[in-house]
Amino acid sequence: MKNNHSRRKFAIWFVCLMTITLFPTAAFADVPYRTFTKDSYGRTIMTQPAYAPKGVIARDIPTLNQQGEVSYTPLQRPQDLFIDRQDHIYIADTDNNRIIHLDPSGELIRIITLPESPLNQPQGVFVTENGDLFIADTGNKRVVHTDKGGRLVQELKRPKSSFMNDQFVYEPTNMVVDKRGFIYVVSKGSYNGIIEFDPEGNFLKFFGTNKTEVNLMDKIRRQFYTKEQLSRQVRLLPVTIRNIEIDDQGFIYTVSGSKSEQVKKLNIRGEDLWKEKDIDFDKNKAYRRTSSEQIEPQLTDVSVDQNGNILMIDKSRNIISQYDENGELLFYWSGSSTTGNSLIGLTKAPTAVATNSRNEVFILDEALNLVQVYKPTEFGSTVQAAYKFMQDGKYLEGEKYWTKVLKLNAHFSPAFQGIAQAAFYREDYELARDMFKLAGDEGGFSDSFWQLRLVWFQKNFSIFANVLIVLAVLIWILGLLKRKYKFRILPKTTLLDRQRWYQQFKHVFYILKHPIDGFGDLRYRQKGSYISALILLILTLVMILVKTFYSSFTFNPVPDYEKGASSMLIIFMSVWLSWVVCNYLIGSIRQGEARFKDVFMGSSYALFPVVLFGLPLALISNGLTLSEASIYHSIEWAMLLWSGLLFFWNIQAMQNYGVGETVVNILLTGVTMMILWIMIFILVGLSSEFSNFIYTIYQEVSM
Incomplete structure (x- = not known):
């Protein structure tokens, strides 16, 4: 057994060494952007692309004019994108006052305008499992609920409640619906949080409100200013929520412009499960081309794929980030489309993101007025499969995927974590200890060492105890001889x-x-x-x-x-x-x-x-x-x-x-x-x- 462990350990180390030597990480010429990740020590490292550009859709939408002729109209400042369980694509074409419905290949199925109650600047769209549509009709200050055929079912207008004063502005920009039929609406400029409605459209409560951000000067003012002076100060309010998403398990994700709560994962009680996570988009710094001014992050949307991985887009810096379901960074990539450099895969102002059943990524660009489509690469698919096994506790099944990841990129440190957990699970603690160290996991390293120490004590306890007894006897005898013959062990004086x-x-x-x-x-x-x-x-x-x-x-x-x-x-x-x-x-x-x-x-x-x-x-x-x-x-x-x-x-x-x-x-x-x-x-x-x-x-x- 020991020889098998030694051979397995040597094989993994040999693969790592040969991969680093023969296949160093390099930029790929077939994609117009670079992909990065963070290693266990927080350093940025370049990886192979996790997603490769597949093409664009919704560049021009065919419509019939009054003469019955087909003409093509582009999207105008689209704001939202949704993909249902059948991979049908819905786009909130805001400035054209319509919802575009496309099939999985991107071909037009229908245009939804609600002639009986026309849409006005719709900014959000959501489709339930039974095909019902919910549209955030921002210009009309309502949420529209239609059936599968597009017939108006319900309108959610400004709720009447004692929790809302006269200054409350109700302008829905997006919403999600859970499996119970409860509706969660994001309203433009609302610092109260998400507005929750029951299935009948009755207002219930505000949900997932952000905390008020207070700086040092605000704290000092509160200590020394009088009530009258404080009343004349600008009122401190929580940062508003920009967008919302819901996954298959009912967890709700929000993105905000907050420094401390940029991304939240909320349970049904509104508790943020990621409040201890270090998800900080300020760390991925970006600067303007014409100056050294740092660009502030502007998260605009979040989406959850079939594996539970979370995609987020940063509009101001053109950064697309992917995290696993526990909030650990997988990848992020960035590529800005400029005038005269409009390549497939490059975005200019990404505003919404969604994924289909094949884990392809769709990014809606409000400046280019189209949807960029990305497909997972071999490297990206392998990493995601390995992470999925790790999250499900199937460490041995995931080990072969992590080994493959190391062959593709020896600098991808999460692979060491996966191999370490598999080795620990099969009780190969020596290999686990070494791999945990490479992964930067001191907790796993300590657990592996504890097991090795326990085995060593069990094996050598008798020898260890006998040595202590012999040493104690020798010291006792030496003390007796010293007292009897009065000799010194060390000389009284030295040079x-x-x-x-x-x-x-x-x-x-x-x-x-x-x-x-x-x-x-x-x-x-x-x-x-x-x-x-x-x-x-x-x-x-x-x-x-x-x-x-x-x-x-x-x-x-x-x-x-x-x-x-x-x-x-x-x-x-x-x-x-x-x-x-x-x-x-x-x-x-x-x-x-x-x-x-x-x-x-x-x-x-x-x-x-x-x-x-x-x-x-x-x-x-x-x-x-x-x-x-x-x-x-x-x-x-x-x-x-x-x-x-x-x-x-x-x-x-x-x-x-x-x-x-x-x-x-x-x-x-x-x-x-x-x-x-x-x-x-x-x-x-x-x-x-x-x-x-x-x-x-x-x-x-x-x-």
Whole structure:
């Protein structure tokens, strides 16, 4: 069994290595856009296209004129798109005041205009399982319900309720209907949330209201302004909901312009199941072509495909994103259509998205007045199938798909997660541990290590216990012999003991027992020097590196290639030196007695707990799991607290301060450090600008 596990592990590693070497990720020439994803550490990586352009539909709609002749009219600012269970396509052709009904291939079936009650600027359309249509007739401020044949059944006009004041504006822009027949309407500019109606059209309540976003200045005003002053301020209101979608399980999705609630997944009680998810479209930054101004996201629609994956479109930045049903990013791609560059697959102002039974993606573009159609690629289909097995708990069935994904793209880190879960499920914990590390999952890594540790203890417990007993007996015998023959294990003095710097270095142990007296002795009894302080500082740097590079992945889930030793040391030394300089300056101003040498030595000796605990912490971390994290973090916090107290006592003893004066000194030192770094950044910026200015003058003179 062990040989089979070893061969399987070697085969997976070999496939990964060969794929990285022979088949690196590259941009594909057959699509006019690039596709990206995020790895486990939040880095953006390029992938093969998940969807490829298939074509366009609804470019021109055939209509009969009064003479009975066929003419073609394009869509005019269409706002919504819906695909029913038979893959029929419905488009809200807003400025043409009509609903376009197309068959699955994009051929026209009918044009819905409701002659008995004409539509006016319809912006949303929804089709129920029995074929009934619901139209958000925005211009007429109503929701229209028709039967399958297009005959008017019901109108949902402005509801009459005590929850709505006279200023409430009812202009429906979209709606969804659940399997019970309850209707959820989004109204333009309504900060109250979604309007919920029962199947008879009676108003029930507002649903899924966004939270009011309050910034720091708003909080300050509430604390210090009077009621009269607050009444004159602009009223803070929740951000309005832009669009809505419902899936087969009855979960409702909304998109908004909110910073904190851009996308929500609501259950029947209106609770956001994604409130803990880090779905932030601001991270996918985009900038205007003509300037460095960052483009703000503008989510306009959301759709759920047959696998439960969620598609979202960002109109302002032309970004199409796909997430799995748990809110984990799968892909996102972007390609903007410009004047003279109107290629299939490129959008200009995407406003609605929908998917059919084959998981093809349809994107409605209000600027190009057509629908772009995309089909899943082999890579995209494989990833989606693998995710589906993972979500259903069928890890072994999904493993072959993840292996195929790695063959297609060795940088797609979720594949390591899928393989790790399959290995853990079949109890191949060693492979699972390694794959969880590649996937960046410290929880899975810890669980796998816990299983390996349990197996090791079960196998070696008798040996381990016997060794402990033998060691205990040997120590007992050694103690008896020492007391009887009175010999020393170590010599009383060594060559190092005759070195002055070594005696000064050993003084740090006295400081640990008697901190205030010990720090005082550094100055008044010459118990310290620059040499001993530098030795302690170097040891601190070494222990920081040891703790960073040799701590277990469980407690330091950072890939090895991101553990930059040079940058880490530069940052630490910059902070430490600025502390020494600023603390000396503040002490000089506030009648402190410490010299620069004293501050330098004391600040080095105060770091000794890091030297004392750095290596043990790194070693302990490699034997613990997340269930014992409290042990690790208790030791870590004790180390930092001890070092902090030593810094406090160092200032108190060296500067001859009281407790209150010491606290003030520390606070002023912190403020001075911030001012110092601001000045450094300003000087560096000015120096760069000045050098560019001199170089520009030189170029002009030399021409």
